[in-house]
Amino acid sequence: MLSIIFYFQVHQPYRLTHYNVLDIGKDTELFDEQLNREVMQKVAQKCYLPTNKLLLDLIKRFDGKFKVAFSITGTAIEQFKAYSPETLESFQALVETGHVELMGETYFHSLTSLYDSNEFLDQIAMHRELMQNEFGYYTTTFRNTELIYQDRISDLVYEYEGFKTMVTEGVDRILKWRSPLYAYKNYNKRINLLLKYYKLSDDIAFRFSNREWPEYPLTVDKFVSWVDKLTLSEKQERNQFLNLFMDYETFGEHQWAESGIFDFLEKLPEAILKHDHLGFIHPKDAAKLSNYQQEAISFPEPVSWADEQRDTTAWLGNDMQLNAQETLAEILYKVKAKGDEQLLRTLRIMTTSDHFYYMCTKYFQDGDVHKYFSPYDSPDQAYIYYINALAGLEERLLR
Amino acid sequence: MRVLMFTWEFPPLIAGGLGMACYGMVKALLKLGVEVDLVLPTKELIYMPLRKVEDVDLLPTVFLDPIKQHEFKSKVFETREEKFEFIGISGIPETYAQLSLSDNDHSKRLREYWDSEIRDIDEKKLWQAMSDNLVGEEDIIRKVQIFTERAKRFASELKFDIIHAHDWLTYPAGMIARRISGKPMVAHIHATEFDRAGGPGDERVHKIEHAGMTYADRVIAVSQYTAQMIMSRYQIDSGKICIVHNAFTIPEDAVLHKERIFTGPVILFLGRITLQKGPEYFLEMAKRVLDKHPDARFIMAGTGDMGRQMLRDSAAKRLKNKFLFTGFLNRKEVERIIRASDIYVLPSISEPFGISPLEAMAYGITSIISKQSGVSEVVHNAFKIDYWDVDLWVETISHLIENPEKCAKLGYDGMKEVHLIQWDDAAETIKKVYEEKCSPVKAKTKKGED
Structure with a gap:
């Protein structure tokens, strides 16, 4: 038996304005409301609304046999409310079916797991509360920003927040001979681990509309035959889990509607469910189905799902990123010490990983992806606006 | 003529x-x-x-x-x-x-x-x-x-x-x-x-x-x-x-009074970010002054071929949000950044003249000028330091930060002084050069005859 676990990441950051030194001390808005509104409404039209509608239809059509999981950030939820309330309603309708799992993460889609454990735990708690309030859902599976994972992060997530399962990237250099198709445990066997099957995930998320790709076009039949083939290697009837993790914006935004991505998504459940030994489950159910002793697997260094290296250098790699992060951490500490709630919220928005992603200078193959997602001309520009904003925020703190 | x-x-x-x-x-x-x-x-x-x-x-x-x-x-x-x-x-x-x-x-x-x-x-x-x-x-x-x-x-x-x-x-x-x-x-x-x-x-x-x-x-x-x-x-x-030294005539619509952006002392570099202007020395002195005075802010205003390198180096030195870049500024914005500053520095490696210290001084900003500059010949109420003597730059900036009254006094004196350096006087000299009919031989013989 092989179960597909679909998990979609839903996230929108608050993008900064072109904040200059001479804006410091003025009441200049820090965040580009117009741009954020435009992006949210565009993505809602192209992706969230049509894909949600399709998923709702599929869940009903297959009477719950088709299942998906979402992780939705706090900054996305806030911007749904502000700019596209119907999007939030459509997600709520999906959750109400009972066949959608919501996963926990940091409210602000931050990198705090790497530099501020207390803030990390605060943001997880905030997110859990948000999921309760908006969806009446209590999260039990945890997904860290960009699937960043490390042994010590699993300790925090388990000890303080009691999550049962975590998901991360199926990194080759960690897995070595092992397959990402089985459920694992973290290094001290306290929490379940599910690992992204990046080959098939990325076939959908990145390569689907790439005409240079030898497998283009990716048909449902072809994809299902690949999935089916994965079960051949299992001779002891152990249950397998195919973890297809991707940005939700894959549907209609990264892969345009014209590419046939919606058609693919619509036909996939039926083609999978035709086979008795294939199905869909939620991340939280994997452990129950693992009819074998789950092996412990250790990640001494942080990994992520980004770029070829699958490390954290896309966000905290170069000097600009590191200087920005160290400055942020320092001011965050000062703001907490002073107890200024309004400033704390602004700084937390500044913890969003996207700000650091825009400063990435790995401008070769992976750089193209970075460039596509950045609202700025260059990493240097992104850095200048960010560091100016931090200077402006610190001045507010001093006043 | x-x-x-x-x-x-x-x-x-x-x-x-x-x-x-x-x-x-x-x-x-x-x-x-x-x-x-x-x-x-x-x-x-x-x-x-x-x-x-x-x-x-x-x-x-x-x-x-x-x-x-x-x-x-x-x-x-x-x-x-x-x-x-x-x-x-x-x-x-x-x-x-x-x-x-x-x-x-x-x-x-x-x-x-x-x-x-x-x-x-x-x-x-x-x-x-x-x-x-x-x-x-x-x-x-x-x-x-x-x-x-x-x-x-x-x-x-x-x-x-x-x-x-x-x-x-x-x-x-x-x-x-x-x-x-x-x-x-x-x-x-x-x-x-x-x-x-x-x-x-x-x-x-x-x-x-x-x-x-x-x-x-x-x-x-x-x-x-x-x-x-x-x-x-x-x-x-x-x-x-x-x-003939250059001069600086302040625009008639100039606003002179100070308008702070930062609470702490502000040290300004204003000009092309290029080797000649000594931006690397500015960065080095920033690093060392900030170790002692973390409330100070260093602003590098302007653009230039070394802008990117300076940006990356300032990040590598972990100067946090205390070393900032303005990018290109128009005339009005230049005025605003000067008015927000306390100390102007010109660490040029070789500066034939250098008008921008006169501009800064005209707004009452205390200036520290490279000895390897022409402008240091015409102003008195400013510090003059060899561009390479980073120790002395650091000491001087720290001294001014620690003695704000002295800094303000020097800025005021500099302002009064610079307002007297007018193009009219320079033009008189140039006119004389024209009138001499530019015959160096004649001028020389005349001198010889005297």
Whole structure:
């Protein structure tokens, strides 16, 4: 038996304005409301609304046999409310079916797991509360920003927040001979681990509309035959889990509607469910189905799902990123010490990983992806606006 | 008296240091009744006959081609900007002229000229040096070639008493004009290739600078510092050199009072971010001052070829949000950033003059100036430090931070002092240079007779 676990990441950051030194001390808005509104409404039209509608239809059509999981950030939820309330309603309708799992993460889609454990735990708690309030859902599976994972992060997530399962990237250099198709445990066997099957995930998320790709076009039949083939290697009837993790914006935004991505998504459940030994489950159910002793697997260094290296250098790699992060951490500490709630919220928005992603200078193959997602001309520009904003925020703190 | 003036910059066509200096100088000359025919690297073959003080802003324009002039005259422009757009001086002269000449042709033509026309062997050598070095594939060289080619027509068609050429880009044009008209030539040196390059620089440019200054009847240096440099490195006859310091006239609509952006002390670097201006020294002193005074803020205002490197280096030094970049600033924004500052620093490696400290001081900002600068010769109420003496820069900045009253007092004294450094005085001296008829030999013999 092989179960597909679909998990979609839903996230929108608050993008900064072109904040200059001479804006410091003025009441200049820090965040580009117009741009954020435009992006949210565009993505809602192209992706969230049509894909949600399709998923709702599929869940009903297959009477719950088709299942998906979402992780939705706090900054996305806030911007749904502000700019596209119907999007939030459509997600709520999906959750109400009972066949959608919501996963926990940091409210602000931050990198705090790497530099501020207390803030990390605060943001997880905030997110859990948000999921309760908006969806009446209590999260039990945890997904860290960009699937960043490390042994010590699993300790925090388990000890303080009691999550049962975590998901991360199926990194080759960690897995070595092992397959990402089985459920694992973290290094001290306290929490379940599910690992992204990046080959098939990325076939959908990145390569689907790439005409240079030898497998283009990716048909449902072809994809299902690949999935089916994965079960051949299992001779002891152990249950397998195919973890297809991707940005939700894959549907209609990264892969345009014209590419046939919606058609693919619509036909996939039926083609999978035709086979008795294939199905869909939620991340939280994997452990129950693992009819074998789950092996412990250790990640001494942080990994992520980004770029070829699958490390954290896309966000905290170069000097600009590191200087920005160290400055942020320092001011965050000062703001907490002073107890200024309004400033704390602004700084937390500044913890969003996207700000650091825009400063990435790995401008070769992976750089193209970075460039596509950045609202700025260059990493240097992104850095200048960010560091100016931090200077402006610190001045507010001093006043 | 009328001057045929060649310059590469004049607002609104590039308002860099040279442009601002020419503007101030020409305006003051007009006040003294000196008329100026201004030639710029414009797209069209035009000159600007400046006769009244207002002309410095209005820039009346004449096309050399009578048909085009007729067409231009009949055209009605709604705004000044529209006219500037039409004659192609609204911005950086990227579109300047048609780059159709090949440099070989140009060099050959110049060679033919001096072969047939010039008999004096010394003069011949200078022409050879100039024409042999005005070659290259670079855009700037080709622009200079065209500018030079045009000078022939200005020299033969306009009426003037003296030629005034600013910096090497216009020296070949000045030489041609002098040769054709027989009028005396003044070569004004605002910066040498040594200053710009922060090292030896381009051999061709040295040769042209040398030829221009040697061929000129008088050389005006913007400072003692520059005069020394052209005597020692270019072997220019000291009797020919006259020093005229630049000045700064504060705009009439300037707002002088302080307007803070930051709570802590602000230290400002303002200018092109390029080797000559010593941005690396600024970064190093920032690092060391911040260790002691973490509440200080260092601002690097401007753009330049080293901007990116400075940005990355400041991040590598982990200067947090205490070392900030403004990017390009317009005139009004420059004023605002100056008004928000407490200490201005100019750590230039080699600065022939350096107007921007005068600007900062005019707003009452305490200044620390590199000893390797011309401006340090004219101001007294400022600290002067060798650019490489980072220890002393750090000590001085820290001292000023720790003694804000002293800092404010010095800023005030500097402001009073700088308000007296006017272009009018500089223009008087330049006018005298013109009136001497620029005959260095005559001047010398006179001196000898005294």
